[in-house]
Amino acid sequence: MGIKGVNLGNWLVLEKWMNPALFDGTTAEDEYWLPRQLSKEVYEARIKIHRSEYITERDFVTIKSWGMDAVRIPVPYFIFGDREPFIGCIEELDKAFNWAEKYELSILIDLHTAPEGQNGFDNGGISGVCKWAQNPAEVEFELSVLERLAERYGTRGGLLGIEVLNEPALENAWEFMDVQKRYPPADENMAKGSAGISRGFIREFYKKAYDRIRKYMPEDKYVVIHDGFELKAWKDFMQEDKYKNVMLDTHQYLMMAEMVGCEQSMEGYLDYIHQHFAKDIEEMQQYFPVICGEWCLFNSLACGQDTRGGQTVLNGLEGVSEEALTPEQKKEIYNALAKAQLNAWKKGSGYFYWSYKLLIDTVNTKGWIGRDAWDLGRSVDLGWFPL
16 A cells, blocks of 8 residues: 555645735734634635635546545644634535545545644644643543544545544654744743643553544544654554554654754755655554655755755745756756655655645745745646656
């Protein structure tokens, strides 16, 4: 089995940098603050239009035409519409299942956010806040969302599986990424007490989630757990016979490799992909089917500057405004890195590219050069990503 897929990022879970216009007229940096800074009418109109236009039936046709077989759909904890002031989006997921089944794609539902934050990243819904694991009522709420998703979609032909929680920041990752500096909280009081999640806690949560999901989802569908940025820490986990079809998701980005010292050169990247991405996945594939649930072609070399682990533009650092490379040079870099990474994912059970599309203007917006590599559609059209 080798899954070839793409994430439908920024559709049902918003990320400001992927579609800045949605945040116009606010100082909100994340989805938590957006409805709190807009009037109810403006917020609802904006979100409804966004959801109806950002991903449509046509996109499923396009993804199928690329030879892909799956989509990973990030969904928020308020998907069922039971957390004011957010608007639920279960109807959109219903539509996605109908499209997927029509065009023979499968869906990995990815519970991407948690109340009070499971990582403090902007994409976790609230920047700089990571307190979900400390609140038993919210932990239970998250489990109830998973159970309801399993009940609704567990027997659907188009379901690949359910991912229990996206990118929980375990203690090491919380420290290493210096999360509150990278994603400053809008409200210091709310952020007080934020901390990385312990390995013990997340293991217990995963086991409970497995039981709740399996009540409704047959054993031939996958329960997917995220590695918490510690790929090799799971060898002794869920190996008992009771646990069927558990898949391990790891997110491997070249910008993260740069943060741990990967040299920003072609040789440096290729060596890192081989020595770390490929070897670590191959090692863990003995214990679980391993997917690389997020990756992309973005890297500092093609941007023409050190992006400090992807922080330029997004974190107030100056981006690049002049192309440093010719289109041919960029294509050569991206082709080589695409080939190497696709080979690495073959050591496991497949991949999902991040992301299907972005609504950013890298030509007219100062400093955005290189960001187009996050957009699979552009990468395909420009010949960077080999189909």
